[in-house]
Amino acid sequence: MxxxxxxxxxxxxxxxxEWRNRETLALxxxxxxxxxxxxxxxxxxxxxxxxxxxxxxxxxxxxFVGILGFNRSFAAERENSCLEGMMLAxxxxxxxxxxxxxxxFLFLAVAEVVVVxxxxxxxxxxxxxxxxxxxxxxxxxxxxxxxVGTIFGAIAANTRMREVMLPxxxxxxxxxIFIGAIEATGGALRGDAPGQFANWLKLLVAFSIVxxxxxxxxFEYVLEE
Amino acid sequence: xxxxxxxxxxxxxxxxxxxxxxYMIFLYAPREETMGEVQRIFYIHVPSAITAFVAxxxxxxxSVMYLAKRSPAWDEVAHSAAEVGFVFCSCVLxxxxxxxxxxxxxxxxxxxxxxxxxxxxLLFVSYLMLRSYLVNPxxxxxxxxxxxxxxxxxxxFDYMSIxxxxxxHPQPVILGGPGSGLDPRMLATLLVSWxxxxxxxxxxxxxxxxxxxxxxxxxxxxxxxxxxxxxxQRGQ
Numbered sequence: 001m002x003x004x005x006x007x008x009x010x011x012x013x014x015x016x017x018e019w020r021n022r023e024t025l026a027l028x029x030x031x032x033x034x035x036x037x038x039x040x041x042x043x044x045x046x047x048x049x050x051x052x053x054x055x056x057x058x059x060x061x062x063x064f065v066g067i068l069g070f071n072r073s074f075a076a077e078r079e080n081s082c083l084e085g086m087m088l089a090x091x092x093x094x095x096x097x098x099x100x101x102x103x104x105f106l107f108l109a110v111a112e113v114v115v116v117x118x119x120x121x122x123x124x125x126x127x128x129x130x131x132x133x134x135x136x137x138x139x140x141x142x143x144x145x146x147x148v149g150t151i152f153g154a155i156a157a158n159t160r161m162r163e164v165m166l167p168x169x170x171x172x173x174x175x176x177i178f179i180g181a182i183e184a185t186g187g188a189l190r191g192d193a194p195g196q197f198a199n200w201l202k203l204l205v206a207f208s209i210v211x212x213x214x215x216x217x218x219f220e221y222v223l224e225e
Numbered sequence: 226x227x228x229x230x231x232x233x234x235x236x237x238x239x240x241x242x243x244x245x246x247x248y249m250i251f252l253y254a255p256r257e258e259t260m261g262e263v264q265r266i267f268y269i270h271v272p273s274a275i276t277a278f279v280a281x282x283x284x285x286x287x288s289v290m291y292l293a294k295r296s297p298a299w300d301e302v303a304h305s306a307a308e309v310g311f312v313f314c315s316c317v318l319x320x321x322x323x324x325x326x327x328x329x330x331x332x333x334x335x336x337x338x339x340x341x342x343x344x345x346x347l348l349f350v351s352y353l354m355l356r357s358y359l360v361n362p363x364x365x366x367x368x369x370x371x372x373x374x375x376x377x378x379x380x381x382f383d384y385m386s387i388x389x390x391x392x393x394h395p396q397p398v399i400l401g402g403p404g405s406g407l408d409p410r411m412l413a414t415l416l417v418s419w420x421x422x423x424x425x426x427x428x429x430x431x432x433x434x435x436x437x438x439x440x441x442x443x444x445x446x447x448x449x450x451x452x453x454x455x456x457x458q459r460g461q
Contacts, residue, residue: 148375155368159358168354172347173375176382179340203382210378218371221292 006091010099011106017076018107024072028065028111033118035061040122050123055185058119059141059178063171065111066104066145070153070170071163073104078157087223097219101150101212108142125189133188137201141181144208148174151215154222177211180204232431239421239428246414246421254414266324268414272422273316277345280310280426281380284352288373291366297441300366303373304356305433309426311349317342338394341383348376362444 018025039057043049077083086096120127127134148170156166180203187197230238250268257264287303290296321339322332333339355372359365407415 151371151375155355155371158364158368159355160360161358165355165358169351169372172344172351173372173379175340175344175347176379207378207382211375214375214378218292218374221367221371224367 003092003095006095007098007102010096011102014073014100014103015106018103024069025107025110027072028068028107029114031068032061032065032111032115035064036115036119036122040119047125050125051186051190054119054123054125054189055182058115058185059182061115061119062108062112062142063145063174063178065115066108066142066149067167067170069104069107069111070146070149071156071166073100073150074154074157075162083157083223093220093223094216096223097150097216100154101146101215104150104153105142105146108146109138112138112142127189130188130191133194134185137181137184137188137204140201140204140208141177141184144177144204144211145174147208147211147215148177151219151222154219177204177207180207232428232435235424235428235431239424242417242421242424246418249414249417254411255408257411260328263324263327266320268418270317270320270324271415272419273313273320274342275419276422276426277310277314277317277342278380278384279423280306280313281345281348281377283430284310284373285377285380288370288377291370292374297366298438300370301434301437301441302430303370305430305437307349307352307356307373308433309429311346311353312429313422313426314342314346314349318346336394344379345383348379352376362441 036057039053039061043053043057074083077086089096116127119125149166152170152173153166156162156169159165180200184197184200184204187200246268250265254265254268256262283306284303287299287301287306291299291303321342325334326332352369352372356365356369359368
């Protein structure tokens with residue numbers, strides 16, 4: 001089968017499953033809402049404070065929300081032995097990885113939109129001025145994070161602790177992504193000249209690409225039994 | 226490395242070398258002008274840091290080789306290097322604040338250099354934790370090799386970050402280029418200490434690899450004779 005067909009099939013399957021029960025996505029959105037509420041409620045929210053804390057609040061929320069999705073992504077495949085089916089399928093494991101990753105990316109992106117809208121209201125902060133840069137930063141930050149999360153989610157599904165293992169496994173590796181994303185987001189939201197946060201964005205883009213390529217290449221080892 | 230140096234000789238060499246390093250650190254190296262005696266921790270801090278990076282390099286190398294060759298020996302090298310590297314990396318994180326408190330006035334700051342060392346430490350921790358939660362030995366080897374390789378991207382970032390970002394941390398002195406002005410006696414002490422640490426690292430690594438191999442062979446013997454295995458080793 002053609003590579004792209006496999007990617008699309010896996011992606012479409014995950015989206016269809018999610019569309020029919022809407023469980024994971026609902027959980028992610030509600031959890032994101034709760035986190036933003038907690039942060040907003042406990043931290044000062046003057047405009048200057050918001051500029052300082054908002055990037056951190058957003059990315060920490062994205063990180064925790066993402067974990068929920070990545071855990072479900074492969075836990076769902078274990079039920080009814082779907083994972084064995086994937087292993088037996090005569091297709092490139094890398095393509096399966098890309099399909100799963102794109103689905104995770106979509107779910108996390110949807111949850112992020114909800115989180116950003118809510119944060120915008122509660123923090124009384126308009127994202128419109130820096131929307132272009134923010135979307136770009138969020139795109140690459142999310143891509144890198146999802147790239148690591150998808151492969152590590154598959155690895156964690158093999159351990160005794162499953163869900164509990166994933167954050168311990170992937171946060172250390174994802175730290176550079178978050179440092180880059182938070183610094184770049186801070187710069188963009190403050191309205192700095194793009195040159196001032198361009199280095200962070202470059203770091204983010206470099207890491208996203210490295211993680212996607214590495215995970216794509218390594219996924220065949222994760223899937224074998 | 227196999228029979229070139231017996232384990233006992235290696236132990237003696239390491240011990241002797243460490244004593245020489247200790248002598249040089251405390252008696253030979255001159256007293257630093259501004260920082261005073263506390264600066265001497267530098268001769269332990271820097272070699273530990275370099276050794277920790279070398280250890281992760283071996284973890285990554287062992288992981289790649291395991292994925293390519295599927296020989297358990299490479300996995301044992303990676304696993305052992307992670308354990309020993311964790312010790313050295315912890316040593317960096319302990320000696321650093323001990324030096325920073327009198328010199329900077331604070332134990333810790335989220336400076337890029339410190340952050341990246343902490344990330345390296347976290348990578349060791351998560352690698353070792355993953356191993357302890359994986360049940361089936363061959364799956365454990367494959368999956369932790371994958372984690373070891375992905376983590377290597379972070380270590381490269383760690384290494385580069387100290388050159389990309391302005392940091393509060395002193396710049397590298399060994400390959401720091403001209404103007405890093407280190408007293409020749411200090412440089413000699415650092416190099417001897419560094420050698421002693423690498424020698425100690427190699428010794429511990431050999432010891433740990435030997436242990437891992439013995440464990441594997443014992444497992445194989447037990448399986449061959451179908452002796453009772455503890456539940457955890459049987460796999461999922």
